[in-house]
Amino acid sequence: MGATLEEHLVATRKGRYDSYLAFLRIPSISALPQHAEDCRRAAQWLADALTEAGLEHAEVAETGGRPVVYADWLHAPDAPTVLVYGHYDVQPVDPLELWTSPPFEPIIVGDRLLARGAADDKGHVHAHVMAAEALLTTRGALPVNVKYVFEGEEESGSENLDRWLAANAKRLAADVVIISDTGFFEGNRPAITIGLRGLMYAQIDVVGTPVDVHSGGYGGVVENPVNALAQIIAALKGPDGRIRIPGFYDNVVALTEAERAAIAALPFDEEAFRQRLGVPALVGEVGYSVLERKGARPTLDVNGIWGGFMGEGSKTIIPAHAHAKVSCRLVTAQDPARIFEAFRAYVEEIAPPGVTTTVRQLGGGRPSLTPQDHPATQAAARALEATFGQAPVYIREGGSIPVCASFDSILGLPVVLLGFSQPDEHAHAPNEWIDLNNYETGIRMFARMWDELAVLPR
Numbered sequence: 445m446g447a448t449l450e451e452h453l454v455a456t457r458k459g460r461y462d463s464y465l466a467f468l469r470i471p472s473i474s475a476l477p478q479h480a481e482d483c484r485r486a487a488q489w490l491a492d493a494l495t496e497a498g499l500e501h502a503e504v505a506e507t508g509g510r511p512v513v514y515a516d517w518l519h520a521p522d523a524p525t526v527l528v529y530g531h532y533d534v535q536p537v538d539p540l541e542l543w544t545s546p547p548f549e550p551i552i553v554g555d556r557l558l559a560r561g562a563a564d565d566k567g568h569v570h571a572h573v574m575a576a577e578a579l580l581t582t583r584g585a586l587p588v589n590v591k592y593v594f595e596g597e598e599e600s601g602s603e604n605l606d607r608w609l610a611a612n613a614k615r616l617a618a619d620v621v622i623i624s625d626t627g628f629f630e631g632n633r634p635a636i637t638i639g640l641r642g643l644m645y646a647q648i649d650v651v652g653t654p655v656d657v658h659s660g661g662y663g664g665v666v667e668n669p670v671n672a673l674a675q676i677i678a679a680l681k682g683p684d685g686r687i688r689i690p691g692f693y694d695n696v697v698a699l700t701e702a703e704r705a706a707i708a709a710l711p712f713d714e715e716a717f718r719q720r721l722g723v724p725a726l727v728g729e730v731g732y733s734v735l736e737r738k739g740a741r742p743t744l745d746v747n748g749i750w751g752g753f754m755g756e757g758s759k760t761i762i763p764a765h766a767h768a769k770v771s772c773r774l775v776t777a778q779d780p781a782r783i784f785e786a787f788r789a790y791v792e793e794i795a796p797p798g799v800t801t802t803v804r805q806l807g808g809g810r811p812s813l814t815p816q817d818h819p820a821t822q823a824a825a826r827a828l829e830a831t832f833g834q835a836p837v838y839i840r841e842g843g844s845i846p847v848c849a850s851f852d853s854i855l856g857l858p859v860v861l862l863g864f865s866q867p868d869e870h871a872h873a874p875n876e877w878i879d880l881n882n883y884e885t886g887i888r889m890f891a892r893m894w895d896e897l898a899v900l901p902r
């Protein structure tokens with residue numbers, strides 16, 4: 445008799461780590477043009493690993509930007525088809541001096557593996573490949589049909605993905621999408637993310653005189669663009685944390701009493717959270733808890749502001765122009781295009797006379813919300829509990845994975861967000877790490893997930 449899945453995974457651990465580390469050594473930073481070749485190298489590495497695992501039709505598919513890696517296994521005629529999404533690209537690594545070891549020279553310290561991408565998102569991607577390898581080696585088959593789509597531009601805006609998804613919609617037909625790019629709740633508690641916020645990103649440009657002018661000679665008669673911009677920004681949000689743009693909240697789906705109760709029941713220590721952030725107080729929209737404000741309510745924040753004299757000492761001018769970048773995190777069912785229009789109209793309305801104020805959109809992504817009682821979500825809950833030994837909590841993440849909404853709108857598929865990185869993984873920051881126990885158990889969890897999906901009534 446052949447080895448069981450568990451015996452196989454125990455016996456192959458060393459080789460698996462070698463492979464994971466090799467993947468992490470490729471600096472596939474999608475945002476930086478000088479790493480374009482590294483992204484291709486990572487894509488090819490991944491396609492080869494998928495083939496080696498026994499998956500078929502592995503392909504480095506062109507998108508116009510960083511390629512998508514596709515592979516499938518479609519020999520379970522009576523079982524559902526799952527589309528797996530992850531990304532092989534990583535965030536830039538600066539500030540480099542804050543890393544305790546070089547970001548692309550992964551090291552294992554105790555149970556921790558340290559490297560850029562260890563958690564976000566190469567850990568999940570690699571775990572999926574290893575789960576398929578273990579199932580195909582020990583059983584000769586997967587319990588479900590699986591199509592893998594591993595993106596290379598997630599960390600730089602997924603610019604080409606929607607077009608690629610639409611062009612390949614037929615080939616990508618499936619019953620459900622599993623996105624593995626999220627993590628567990630505080631205290632490394634298994635979690636399923638059911639909500640993700642969307643994004644509206646804009647820039648405000650305020651222009652006065654063609655060039656800077658003398659503040660003595662012209663102060664009091666021309667509008668100062670920096671003052672004007674400050675006035676505009678101050679009017680965007682009230683002291684109660686409410687955003688004042690007319691119509692901003694129109695399409696926000698209110699939290700139900702049951703949802704509020706579920707969020708309130710999450711094991712969350714507000715004071716510890718505040719202390720970890722090092723701030724004197726937590727702030728936000730009146731009438732909502734910290735977790736509600738952080739995951740289930742929309743926001744508006746200035747991300748950057750500049751204009752005028754910023755050197756040492758003093759220079760007496762009225763600056764010619766001022767600028768700000770502003771982003772809104774959106775919740776279901778706010779539409780980024782409509783929110784931008786409302787934002788633009790309001791800024792133009794409140795802009796003081798004497799300056800020219802323009803607003804342009806820099807980016808956007810739709811929010812998403814998965815029903816907690818969807819059979820695939822419940823299958824994921826069973827897979828997590830069976831492998832990690834604890835029932836998952838359901839959480840709403842403050843961040844955005846725009847592709848989540850794309851799978852819904854372009855392919856019409858339900859999405860389950862199933863990842864296992866620990867909450868304090870330092871994703872996007874120096875010293876990113878993953879708990880290798882999460883990674884190892886995560887492989888078993890994915891294998892179990894396919895078994896759980898295979899037995900769902902169709």
Ligand SMILES: [Zn+2]
Pocket residue numbers: 531564565598625
């Ligand atoms: Zn990610």
